[in-house]
Amino acid sequence: MAESSMKDISSRIKSIKSTKQITKAMELVATSKLSKAKERIAKSRYFHSAVYAALTDIAKRNMDTDSVYALKREIKKSCFVIIGGDRGLAGGYNSNVFRYAKEQIGDKTVSILPIGKRTTEYCRRMGYEIVSDEFSNVEEQNVGSCHEMANLLTDCYLKREFDELYVVYTEFISVLNQRPEIMKLLPLDKNMKEDHITENKGLILFEPGMESVFNAIVPSYVAGMLWGAVCESTTSEFGARRTAMESATKNAEEMIDNLSLKYNRARQGSITQEITEIVAGSGL
Amino acid sequence: MNSFHLKIVSPDGMFFDGEVMRVSLRTIVGDIAILAGHIPYVTAIGTGECRVFVDNTENSRRAACIGGFINVTKDLVLIAATTFEWAEEIDFDRANNAKTRAESEIASGSTDGHSLELAKIKLARANVRLKVIENNKQ
Numbered sequence: 001m002a003e004s005s006m007k008d009i010s011s012r013i014k015s016i017k018s019t020k021q022i023t024k025a026m027e028l029v030a031t032s033k034l035s036k037a038k039e040r041i042a043k044s045r046y047f048h049s050a051v052y053a054a055l056t057d058i059a060k061r062n063m064d065t066d067s068v069y070a071l072k073r074e075i076k077k078s079c080f081v082i083i084g085g086d087r088g089l090a091g092g093y094n095s096n097v098f099r100y101a102k103e104q105i106g107d108k109t110v111s112i113l114p115i116g117k118r119t120t121e122y123c124r125r126m127g128y129e130i131v132s133d134e135f136s137n138v139e140e141q142n143v144g145s146c147h148e149m150a151n152l153l154t155d156c157y158l159k160r161e162f163d164e165l166y167v168v169y170t171e172f173i174s175v176l177n178q179r180p181e182i183m184k185l186l187p188l189d190k191n192m193k194e195d196h197i198t199e200n201k202g203l204i205l206f207e208p209g210m211e212s213v214f215n216a217i218v219p220s221y222v223a224g225m226l227w228g229a230v231c232e233s234t235t236s237e238f239g240a241r242r243t244a245m246e247s248a249t250k251n252a253e254e255m256i257d258n259l260s261l262k263y264n265r266a267r268q269g270s271i272t273q274e275i276t277e278i279v280a281g282s283g284l
Numbered sequence: 285m286n287s288f289h290l291k292i293v294s295p296d297g298m299f300f301d302g303e304v305m306r307v308s309l310r311t312i313v314g315d316i317a318i319l320a321g322h323i324p325y326v327t328a329i330g331t332g333e334c335r336v337f338v339d340n341t342e343n344s345r346r347a348a349c350i351g352g353f354i355n356v357t358k359d360l361v362l363i364a365a366t367t368f369e370w371a372e373e374i375d376f377d378r379a380n381n382a383k384t385r386a387e388s389e390i391a392s393g394s395t396d397g398h399s400l401e402l403a404k405i406k407l408a409r410a411n412v413r414l415k416v417i418e419n420n421k422q
Contacts, residue, residue: 042297043295043296043297043298044295044297046293046297046298047293047294047295047297047364050291050293050362050364051293051364054353054355054362054364057355057357058326058355143295143296143366146295147366203324204324204325204326205323205324205325205326206325206326206327207311207313207325207326207327208312208313208327212312212328213326213327213328213353216312216328216353217326217328217352217353220351220352220353220364220366221353223295223366224295224364227295228295
C-alpha cells in the first residue's frame with residue numbers, strides 16, 4: 001500500500017512542479033511586459049489628461065454650440081467600447097471589467113466595440129450587438145489603430161447609429177490594485193467626470209469656425225482617450241496576471257512542500273515496516 | 285517680448301513643457317504664430333512644421349507636427365498633436381522610403397479614391413518630415 005501511495009505522491013509532485021514552472025514563466029513574462037506597459041502609460045497619461053482637460057474646458061464654455069458632438073440627443077442607443085484582455089489567467093481582471101460593464105449598461109439598448117479576444121467572446125455570449133470585431137486583439141492596438149477606431153466611431157455617431165459613447169476600461173492604480181472605470185466620450189457635456197475648469201469667462205475664438213474645428217479635433221480627442229484607456233487596461237492586465245501567477249507559484253510551492261512531507265513520511269513508514277518484517281522474520 | 289507657458293503633448297508623451305517667446309505651426313487654415321497674451325483660441329492642426337522660439341533670437345527648435353489641435357488659454361498654450369517629432373528625432377530613411385512608396389503608389393494610377401487619398405496624406409507627411417530635417421540643417 002505504501003509503495004503505491006508513494007508513487008502517487010511522487011507523480012503529483014512532478015505534475016505540480018511542471019505547473020509551477022509554467023506559472024513562474026508566465027509571472028516573469030508578465031513582469032517584463034508590465035514594466036514596458038508602465039513606461040507607455042506614463043507617456044500616454046500626459047496626452048490623456050491634457051486633452052481631456054482642454055476638451056472639457058472648451059465644451060463647458062461653449063455649451064450654446066450647435067456642433068453635433070456637443071448637442072444632447074435623446075438617448076435611443078448607446079455605444080460602449082469595452083476593453084478586456086486577450087487571455088485569461090489574470091485573476092479577476094476580465095470578470096471584473098465585464099461585471100462592471102454589465103452594471104453600467106443596465107437596460108440600455110447598446111452596441112459594443114469589444115477590444116480584447118475575451119471581450120469579443122463575452123459580447124457574443126451575451127448577445128450584444130457588435131460594431132466591429134476588427135480591434136479584437138488588445139495587444140496589437142497602437143496609436144494608429146486607435147485613430148481608426150475613433151474615425152469609425154465618430155462616423156457612426158454622425159450617422160446617428162448611436163447617441164452616446166462610453167469607454168469601459170480598467171484603471172491601473174498599482175500592481176496590486178486595478179479598478180474598472182467608465183468614461184463618457186460623446187456627446188461632450190457638462191457632466192463630465194472631473195471638474196478641470198479654472199475660469200469661466202470669455203469666449204474662445206475658433207478658426208475657421210466652431211463646427212469645422214470640432215469636426216477636426218473630436219476624432220483625435222476620441223482616439224487619444226481610447227489610446228489612454230487601452231494603455232491603462234493592458235497595464236492592469238499584466239499587473240493582475242503577475243499577481244495571480246505569483247500567488248499560483250506560491251501555492252504550488254506550498255503544495256510541493258506538503259506533498260514532499262507526505263512522501264517522506266510514507267517512505268519512512270515503508271522502511272520501518274520492512275525492517276519490522278525482516279526482524280520479525282529473523283526472530284523465528 | 286513676454287514669454288508664455290507652452291505644453292506640447294502627443295500620445296507618445298510630453299515633448300515640451302516650459303516658457304517660450306513664440307511658437308509657430310501650420311493649422312488647417314494656414315500658418316500661425318502665437319505670442320504671449322493671445323486671446324483664447326482653438327483650431328485644428330494641419331500637416332506642417334512647428335517652430336518653438338525659446339528666446340528672442342531667431343533660433344528655434346523645429347519639429348514635424350501633424351494633426352490634433354492647439355488650445356490657447358489665458359495661462360497655457362497646449363499643442364495636442366497626433367504626431368510630433370523633433371527634427372533631430374526624425375528617421376530620415378524611413379521618411380524617404382515612405383515618400384518613394386507613396387509617390388509610386390500615386391503614379392501607378394491603380395489606386396482608387398480612398399487609398400489614393402491615403403497615399404496623398406502619407407506623401408504630405410513624409411514631405412513635412414524631410415523638409416523639417418532639411419530646414420534644421422541650415
